[in-house]
Amino acid sequence: KANPNTFVHLFEWRWEDIAAECRDHLPGLGYDAIQVSPAIEHIDHPSWWARYQPVDFSKFESFSGGEEALRSMIETCHAAGIKVYADAVINHTADYGEQGVGTAGTPWEIMQHPGLDESHYHHPICTIEDYSNADEVQNCRLGALPDLNTSDSYVRELLAAYLRKLSELGFDGMRIDAAKHMSAADVAAILELAGGPNVFLEVIGDPSAETALQPSTYAAIAPVTDFATRGAIYSAINGDLSDLASYWRGESDLSADMAVTFVDNHDTERHTQPLSIAQKQLGEALLLTLGYGYPKVLSGYQFENRDALPSQAQVSCEQGWTCWHRDPIVSQFVQLRRAAGGAQPEQLEYLDDQVLAFSYGPGRVLVNVSNETKSVSWDPQLSGSEYCDLLAGHGSVVELGWWGDVDISLPPHGLVLLREDAVCSAP
Ligand code: LM2
Ligand code: CA
Secondary structure, rough: OOOOOOOEEEOOOOHHHHHHHHHHHHHOOOOOOEEOOOOOOEEEEOHHHHHEEEEEEOOOOOOOOOOHHHHHHHHHHOOOEEEEEEEOOOOOOOOOOOOEEEOOOOEOOOOEEEEEEEEHEEOOOOOOOOOOHHHHHHHOOEEOOOOOOOOHHHHHHHHHHHHHHHHHHOEEEEEOOOHOOOOOHHHHHHHOOOOOOOOOOOOOOOOOHHHHHHHHHHHHOOOOOHHHHHHHHHHHHHOOOOOHHHHHHOOOOOOOOEEEEOOOOOOHHOOOOOOOOHHHHHHHHHHOOOOOEEEEEEEEOOOOOOOOOOOOOOOOOOOOOOOOOOHHHHHHHHHHHHHOOOOOOEEEEEEEOOOEEEEEOEEEEEEOOOOOEEEEEEEOOOOEEEEEEEOOOOOEEEOOOOOEEEEEEEEEOEEEEEEEOOOOOOO
């Protein structure tokens, strides 16, 4: 069964800003958990991807702050009823610049880190080129990143000690970065040594690859990031609902509780054509009402150059940071999903091949996936005479006609959400 909850990735947010968000905003928005950026010492380079180049697995000092601020953030979030997920990079260590001093002051060189030397890496050294070949994907270097020998018992214990420390710090779960670049057996062994933490695995599916690299292979261990749903959502927001329809029929590669779903993550956001706000909202609405997976909402920052760090480190929803999780439409659907208990959409009805109506728990949803205005007549199957369009701002009342239907003009990529349990608040 799908998870009724939704979590938000507060990408590159500092610990103290996250604590404030947990205290002041997150509980009311409907999320149950957050994912944060990697917490350990990384290379000191002015790019967000410096966080994916570990220097010392035992020092908690990163662009987001130090260990004390981290502990206090986790405590604050727990007090607000919000769970916290770490991002754990365990496939490789740093290479950029070949040597340097990490964010906690640790000097490093390629394959020379506290507790690690050349003998702890895969040899002979090679670089991944053929993504269909499991041996290469798992034992060669991703980019130029030195590939840890995760089949070695000493390496496994060092990485497991890191994951145990994450649990001791209070993390409720963790994303395992680049999981496909380690064999499923290595991942399972490390997790077992770590005491079986709650995790999800970053596995980018590739139909041309060997079975050993398929999401379903890793889903035998833990939920995996699901890029297939993302493809279906993208088709939908570009006007074609046919791929999503298979999810509505209950057909999918993974079972509903083994998929972490998303419209975009921090990587895809940097490598795909930017969408309009209306398209993004439509995408989240479709994702959150899918009755499949555990959805993740990405909340990062504006950028012109895809390598860039945020223009100001301190989070401000007015300047530089997207605060996408606070978007009123996104948050309405997060709350609807929770109220619906992660159920499947029902009573799907095509009013046009690009206009779809359905019922989702207490909600009635109307979506226009075309880039034209569409005028439709819709019967939301509600018993009263007046409802609130929760997406058009407070106090926007939809009056149902004599027969319970309503004539609505939907803008390009427009959405309507009525709830049988929602009263319009005064404007
Ligand atoms: C991931 N998932 O499995 C992360 O989601 C993704 O963001 C990470 O790549 C990747 N795995 C490795 O942890 C990012 C970024 C890369 C960057 C790496 C390492 O997308 O561009 O690679 O982090 O910092 C960078 C350079 C690349 C270079 C590499 C090694 O962009 O040109 O490769 O570092 O220095 C020669
Ligand atoms: Ca590897």
